[in-house]
Amino acid sequence: MNVDDTVRAIKDMEIRGAGYIARAGAAAIGEMAGSHWKDIGTMKKDILSAKEKLLSSRPTAVSLLNGLLFTLKGFEECSDISEAKELLIRNSEEFIKESNEAVRKIGVIGSRRIKDGAAIMTHCNSSAVLECIKEAHRNGKELKVYATESRPWRQGILTANDLAKEGIDVTLIIDSAVRSVMKRTDIVIVGSDTITSNGAVINKIGTSQLALAANEARVPFLVCGETYKMSPQTLFGDTVTIEERDMGEIAGKSDIASSVKVFNPVFDSTPAKYIDGIVTELGIVSPGSVYGIMIERFGRMDVR
Numbered sequence: 001m002n003v004d005d006t007v008r009a010i011k012d013m014e015i016r017g018a019g020y021i022a023r024a025g026a027a028a029i030g031e032m033a034g035s036h037w038k039d040i041g042t043m044k045k046d047i048l049s050a051k052e053k054l055l056s057s058r059p060t061a062v063s064l065l066n067g068l069l070f071t072l073k074g075f076e077e078c079s080d081i082s083e084a085k086e087l088l089i090r091n092s093e094e095f096i097k098e099s100n101e102a103v104r105k106i107g108v109i110g111s112r113r114i115k116d117g118a119a120i121m122t123h124c125n126s127s128a129v130l131e132c133i134k135e136a137h138r139n140g141k142e143l144k145v146y147a148t149e150s151r152p153w154r155q156g157i158l159t160a161n162d163l164a165k166e167g168i169d170v171t172l173i174i175d176s177a178v179r180s181v182m183k184r185t186d187i188v189i190v191g192s193d194t195i196t197s198n199g200a201v202i203n204k205i206g207t208s209q210l211a212l213a214a215n216e217a218r219v220p221f222l223v224c225g226e227t228y229k230m231s232p233q234t235l236f237g238d239t240v241t242i243e244e245r246d247m248g249e250i251a252g253k254s255d256i257a258s259s260v261k262v263f264n265p266v267f268d269s270t271p272a273k274y275i276d277g278i279v280t281e282l283g284i285v286s287p288g289s290v291y292g293i294m295i296e297r298f299g300r301m302d303v304r
């Protein structure tokens, strides 16, 4: 898919999920690099403006920025077209491979925290969470999953259908049933769009409600996140922009009086104190370890 189609598909949520968005961005740059270029100057200018265009598609998930930074690593130092093409295509393929591999590893590592007979609650639709649940199921564990509807896009339906296809016992619940159903839940596992340097997790709106309800009911709360969901910018005090989407996703103009305002934030932040562990491809880490991992992983990178 070319850059413009990728940007449109991400904006329209045809491509969604923080990991998918990152891989799609890397793939679009890889594809663009393979085009015919007149000179290296034009190539650099166009590729860097494509990066900005991709970044403007959705503002919250840092995975997209990290995927693009990975893909563009060394590009500005390239002195000829063939060297630059080769570098971008190789970086793009490597990011996609590592990203898929990270999700698979998270599945294996996270599944170990799921006990036989467990009732799991999850929110929205995270490929990393689905991998954990499916891996536990493949290992013969009897599971029961509560999938929240996740208004307004109702990605919980995707989660429920996907798990049902695997033969997993899954129940769809509305978002406001979370606190009530928490009494029947043994573990909550959610995905992440961005993880900040102080161990807070930005994920689908409503995630923090699950965390509070889990905390109140003393139910363990796990987050799945590849290390490219960690935001190095937050090391410098930058805050994460929370995407706000169109009011039409919540209510049509004819459903409400013209004076009614609609506020549609897409993500929220769950503070580190409500998170028992973050399942990464490196292992399960405490929210407090995120800072050290970021320094190690991104320390020498130009993160801006």
Ligand code: RI2
Residues within 6 Å of the ligand: 016, 017, 018, 019, 020, 123, 124, 125, 126, 127, 128, 129, 155, 190, 191, 192, 193, 203, 204, 266
């Ligand atoms: P994976 C999704 O956002 C959800 O918030 C989900 O938890 C997160 O991305 C991570 O998904 P959206 O794109 O990377 O549906 O684990 O707004 O697939």
